[in-house]
Amino acid sequence: MALPGLDGDHPLVLAPLEDITDGPFRRLARRHGADLVFSEFVSAEGLVHGAAKSFAKLRILPAEHPIAIQVFGSRIDSVVAAARLAQQAEPEIVDLNFGCPARKVAGKGGGAGLLRTPDLLEEMARAVVAAVDLPVTAKVRLGWDMGTINVLDVAARLERAGVAAITVHARTRCQRFRGTADWSWIARVKRAVSLPVIGNGDVREPADAERMFRETGCDAVMIGRGAMGNPWIFARTRHYLRTGVSPPPPSYAERVAVMLVHLREAAEEKGERRAVIEMRKHYRGYLKHLPGAARLRAALMTPESIAAVVRVLADGEAVQETRDGDS
Numbered sequence: 001m002a003l004p005g006l007d008g009d010h011p012l013v014l015a016p017l018e019d020i021t022d023g024p025f026r027r028l029a030r031r032h033g034a035d036l037v038f039s040e041f042v043s044a045e046g047l048v049h050g051a052a053k054s055f056a057k058l059r060i061l062p063a064e065h066p067i068a069i070q071v072f073g074s075r076i077d078s079v080v081a082a083a084r085l086a087q088q089a090e091p092e093i094v095d096l097n098f099g100c101p102a103r104k105v106a107g108k109g110g111g112a113g114l115l116r117t118p119d120l121l122e123e124m125a126r127a128v129v130a131a132v133d134l135p136v137t138a139k140v141r142l143g144w145d146m147g148t149i150n151v152l153d154v155a156a157r158l159e160r161a162g163v164a165a166i167t168v169h170a171r172t173r174c175q176r177f178r179g180t181a182d183w184s185w186i187a188r189v190k191r192a193v194s195l196p197v198i199g200n201g202d203v204r205e206p207a208d209a210e211r212m213f214r215e216t217g218c219d220a221v222m223i224g225r226g227a228m229g230n231p232w233i234f235a236r237t238r239h240y241l242r243t244g245v246s247p248p249p250p251s252y253a254e255r256v257a258v259m260l261v262h263l264r265e266a267a268e269e270k271g272e273r274r275a276v277i278e279m280r281k282h283y284r285g286y287l288k289h290l291p292g293a294a295r296l297r298a299a300l301m302t303p304e305s306i307a308a309v310v311r312v313l314a315d316g317e318a319v320q321e322t323r324d325g326d327s
Ligand SMILES: Cc1cc2nc3c(=O)[nH]c(=O)nc-3n(C[C@H](O)[C@H](O)[C@H](O)COP(=O)(O)O)c2cc1C
Pocket: 015, 016, 017, 018, 019, 020, 039, 040, 041, 070, 097, 099, 100, 139, 169, 177, 200, 201, 202, 203, 222, 223, 224, 225, 226
């Protein structure tokens, strides 16, 4: 079965990123060429207990489709109920998180903690597949630690449970985000199951995505940290896949234009002050590799209104122009 967003040639996917892949950023990623986007993970317990913060994460605007909503939890009944609630938001896919390494999640038996209880993981996946009418996918890591890599067993179980695709973040739980993702496991999972496999881990540049497709045979490439403050990565990668040429990174003016769209759309959803403050975590990505970026980023940590941000960015333009003129 062709999955929405994964049915084209070499699909590129925006990873689920807590506090990053909210609605405004997902829309930017889609506009810049992501074929499928993931929500931040949503707590099953939060949804079951009616937490406003969790329900806010189910809000989807038309420009975000196709989208997968990801839920996490350690109890089958809660995750099933949460998946049903997620379904009401009308995403294309419901995704199960079997990879979160955080102590507050994995330590309580959810996220990557489920890799240590494969029977429970399989039962949970089967129960969710039976409970919702949408395709259900799962995102896993290689295992808990290097000594207990069990991704091939987990992938076979997920296939038996009826999931529609698997994302493999090619690290163990104990690696968290350190070290290098071992893509050879993505290739092994791909050979072991007949489901679409989404490869994930350490794709930072267009050429990395091409290499992941080539070396692993994966059906889609998912980009996480490489997309933070960098929605252009999707269109640039598409261009690279078609031509073998990496387009230049966006100019300062292009970055500012997109940052301001991001900020204004976030302000519409969350209110101006909150949007301006939350935007601070995106500037590192948006300003990466630009001359004077550190100073500009520091200057962006104080404004509390969009107008003040615009003024700082305009001053930044003067810096960029001087530097360009100098070089
Ligand atoms: C800030 C941050 C938040 C993340 N939040 C989630 C999440 O909510 N759900 C999930 O499955 N993975 C989450 N991840 C993991 C990413 O989706 C991805 O698997 C990981 O970063 C490796 O891919 P990358 O090298 O392209 O970043 C998060 C990672 C980061 C850095």
